Amino acid sequence: MDRPSVDKPSMDKPGVDEPVLVTGGTGTLGRAVVARLLADGVPVRVMSRRARRAGDDAAYEWAVADLAKGTGLDAALAGVRTVVHCATNARNDVVATRRLVEAARRAGSPHLVYISIVGIDVVPLPYYRSKREAERTIQASGLPWTVLRTTQFHDLVATMTTVQRRLPVVLTLSGTRAQPVEVTEVADRLVELVRGAPAGRVPDMAGPEVRDARDLAAATLRAMGLRRRVVPLRLPGRIARALRAGGNLAPDRAVGKVPFEQYLAARTRPAAGWR
Ligand SMILES: NC(=O)c1ccc[n+]([C@@H]2O[C@H](COP(=O)([O-])OP(=O)(O)OC[C@H]3O[C@@H](n4cnc5c(N)ncnc54)[C@H](OP(=O)(O)O)[C@@H]3O)[C@@H](O)[C@H]2O)c1
Numbered sequence: 001m002d003r004p005s006v007d008k009p010s011m012d013k014p015g016v017d018e019p020v021l022v023t024g025g026t027g028t029l030g031r032a033v034v035a036r037l038l039a040d041g042v043p044v045r046v047m048s049r050r051a052r053r054a055g056d057d058a059a060y061e062w063a064v065a066d067l068a069k070g071t072g073l074d075a076a077l078a079g080v081r082t083v084v085h086c087a088t089n090a091r092n093d094v095v096a097t098r099r100l101v102e103a104a105r106r107a108g109s110p111h112l113v114y115i116s117i118v119g120i121d122v123v124p125l126p127y128y129r130s131k132r133e134a135e136r137t138i139q140a141s142g143l144p145w146t147v148l149r150t151t152q153f154h155d156l157v158a159t160m161t162t163v164q165r166r167l168p169v170v171l172t173l174s175g176t177r178a179q180p181v182e183v184t185e186v187a188d189r190l191v192e193l194v195r196g197a198p199a200g201r202v203p204d205m206a207g208p209e210v211r212d213a214r215d216l217a218a219a220t221l222r223a224m225g226l227r228r229r230v231v232p233l234r235l236p237g238r239i240a241r242a243l244r245a246g247g248n249l250a251p252d253r254a255v256g257k258v259p260f261e262q263y264l265a266a267r268t269r270p271a272a273g274w275r
Pocket residue numbers: 023024025026027028029030047048049050065066067068069085086087088089096115116117118131150151152153154156157
C-alpha cells in the first residue's frame with residue numbers, strides 16, 4: 001500500500017503547484033537537474049529511497065519512494081506535470097522504469113523525460129542492454145516522452161582512474177576512447193527538454209573532444225598530483241571490440257563545451273575536496 005510520504009517545504013509559493021519530479025534527484029546528474037530547475041524558478045520534487053536529511057531546507061519537495069520495490073510511487077507522482085527520470089541501479093533499471101511508467105499512467109500521464117547513453121545499441125554491456133530495455137518501455141508506455149542519450153560524464157571518466165589510485169599502476173582498456181561531457185551541460189539540456197513539448201528521441205549529446213582512454217587517465221593523475229604508470233590492457237571479446245570501434249562515441253554530436261581539463265581543474269581546487 002502506497003502511503004503519502006511527500007514532504008512539502010514551508011516556502012511553497014501560492015499558485016505554483018505541479019512540480020517536476022526528479023527521480024535520482026540525489027545522484028550526480030539528478031542534483032544538477034534539481035539545481036538548474038530551482039534556479040529557473042521551477043517547482044521541484046526530489047525522489048529518493050532515503051528520508052530527507054535533517055536541516056535540508058532547500059526549496060524542493062521530497063518524496064521517499066523505491067522504484068525497485070514499488071513503494072511510495074503514487075504519492076511521489078501525485079500532481080506532477082513532468083518526470084525527469086535520472087534514477088539508476090544497474091541491477092533493476094528495467095523493473096524500476098516499468099514501475100515508474102505504471103505509476104505515471106495512474107497519475108494522469110505526465111511528460112516523461114529519460115536520460116540514456118550513446119552506444120547502447122552497439123556496445124553489448126549488460127547495463128547498456130537494460131538501458132535499451134528501459135528506453136523501449138518508455139517508448140511503448142503511451143505516455144508523452146522524450147529520450148536524450150549522452151556520452152559518459154566527466155565524473156565517471158575521472159572515477160575510472162581515481163578508484164585505482166591506491167594501485168601501483170592505472171589500467172585502461174587499450175585502443176578505446178571516450179568523449180566525456182560535463183554533467184551540468186547535460187542538466188541544462190534536460191531542463192530545456194522539460195520546458196518543451198514531448199519530442200521522442202532527440203539528437204544525442206556528446207562532449208567536445210574524443211580522447212584516448214590512456215590520455216584521460218594520465219590527465220586525471222596529473223590533476224591529482226599522482227605519479228603512476230598508465231598500462232593499457234588489450235581485452236578480447238565483443239564489448240572491448242565495440243568500444244575499440246568507437247561505439248560509445250558521437251563525434252558528429254560534440255555539442256558539449258567544457259573540456260575534461262576544465263572539469264579536472266574545478267574538481268581539484270582545494271575547496272572542491274576531491275583530493
Ligand atoms: N554517469 C554517466 O557517465 C552517464 C552517462 C550517460 C547517461 N547516464 C545516465 O544518467 C542517469 C544518472 O546517472 P548518475 O551517474 O547521475 O547516477 P548516480 O549518481 O549513481 O545516482 C543514482 C540515483 O538513483 C537513485 N536510485 C537508485 N536506486 C533507486 C531506486 N530503487 N528507487 C529510487 N531511486 C533510486 C539514487 O537515489 P537514492 O540513493 O537517494 O535513493 C540516486 O539518486 C542514469 O540513468 C545513467 O544511466 C549516466
